[in-house]
Amino acid sequence: MEIVYVYTRKRSEFGRPCNFSDWPTQVTVDIPPDPSLASDFVLKNPVNSSVQHTSDMAEHEVNTEHVEVQSRGINHVEGGWPKDIDSQELEPTVRYRKKVEKEENYINTIVHLGTLMEHCVKQNNAINIYERYFGEEEVEEMDDEPPSAKTIQILRAGQSPWPTHFFLYVLLSKRDPKVTKRTATHLCWHPDSSRKLAVAYSCLEFQQSTSDMSLDSYIWDLENPNKPELVIKPSSPLVCLEYNPKDSHMLLGGCYNGQMAYWDTRKGVQPVEVSTVEVSHRDPVYGAIWLQSKTGTECFSASTDGQVLWWDIRKLSEPTETLVLDITRKGLLENALGATALEFEHTM
Known part of the structure; x- marks a missing residue:
């Protein structure tokens, strides 16, 4: 049963203005407060509410015409024939071959292919x-000996009491004072004195570092070789360490994780500033050199990631210049060659 309600209105009532009048106050609903519901009240701060301001849109659906698609394959046995010639018929094919053989382009092509x-x-x-041509070559058996390294003691030549003779005497052996031994990866002499030596220690073997392996590097005094004069504490093992030729209190270090840092021996064992990982090298820093600048704060570094980065230690948050060692000169890092040594000719 369909229910229909028809609302009718006289045409004379269309557009008639509203007639308002005063009406006394009337209480429609009176709900007294319930103190027992106060414990259930939860104060929300802030209160989030959403409002939709977009315009109303209508949605229409249309059925398009149905198109049938079919995939077919073809066995191409003999090709190169025009559409009006059937390759299965002998006479049309022979007639077409004679026509093509008379063309000048056909003769030149055959001569070229014949050569x-x-x-x-x-x-x-x-x-x-x-x-x-080559017989079985005899393969020489080679013993796979594990790589080994010997600790070479530091020697210094001094003049003996006899004027025509010189002698060598052992000063000290720069061994790692920690229990877990590491390799001395870089040596740097003090620029003003031959008594001090900065040595960087790290383990360059991939994933061979243990949790108890120390990160420290040391500055040794040759007059007192029993213990290091100063301990340098980096955030990652140092691969290279260089004195500043203008200020012997400043040391520049390249870390195993690619970061650059510098120390001031007057301020303690912690680095003064360290570069961020995002702008540093991606591989260990194998070379770092101070530049001959007026400020004495500029340097550059190289790594096996194929980049040479210029730095100013006053702002290690980002390098001042970047050079990608791409032999194609396109600046592509994936084509770059890694650097394991670094040198700078300041007279150029």
């Missing part, structure tokens, strides 16, 4: 492709 074919035939006649 290439003659060259290949002569090669086959001159070389026996089935002959075995």
Whole structure:
């Protein structure tokens, strides 16, 4: 049963203005407060509410025409024939061949292909492709000895009491004072004195570092070789360490994780500033050199990631300049060659 309600209104009532009048106050609903519900009240701060301000849109659906698609394959046995010639018929194909053979382009093409074919035939006649030219070579058995390194003691030549003789005497052996031994990866002499030596220690073998391995590097005094004069504490093991030639209190270090840092021996064992990982090298820093600048704060570094970065220690948050060692000169890091040594000619 369909229920229909028809609302009718006289035409004379259309557009009639509203007639408002005063009306006394009337209480429609009176709900007294319930103190027992106060414990259930939860104060929300802040209160989030959403409002939709977009305009109303209508949605229409249309059925398009149905299109049937079918995939077919073809066996191409003999090609190059025009559409009006059936390759299975003998007479049309012979007639078309005679027509093509009379063209000038056909003759030039056959002559060119004949020269290439003659060259290949002569090669086959001159070389026996089935002959075995190289016999079985005897493979020499080589003993796979594990790599080893010897600790070389530091020697200094001094003048003896005899004027015509010199002698060598051992000053000290720069061994790692920690229990877990590491390799001395870099040495740097003090620029003002031959008594002090900065040594960087790290383990360059991939994933061979243990949790108890120390990160420290040291500054040694040759007059007191029993213990290091100063301990340098980096955030990552140092691969290279360089004195500043203008200020002997400043040291520049390249870390195993690619970061750059510098120390001031007057301020303690912690680095003064360290570069961020995002702008540093991606591989260990194998070379770091101070530049001959007026400020004495500029340097540059190289790594096996294929980059040479210029730095100013007053702002290690980002390098001042970047050079990608791409031999194609396109600046592509994936084509760059890694650097394991670094040198700078300041007279150029």
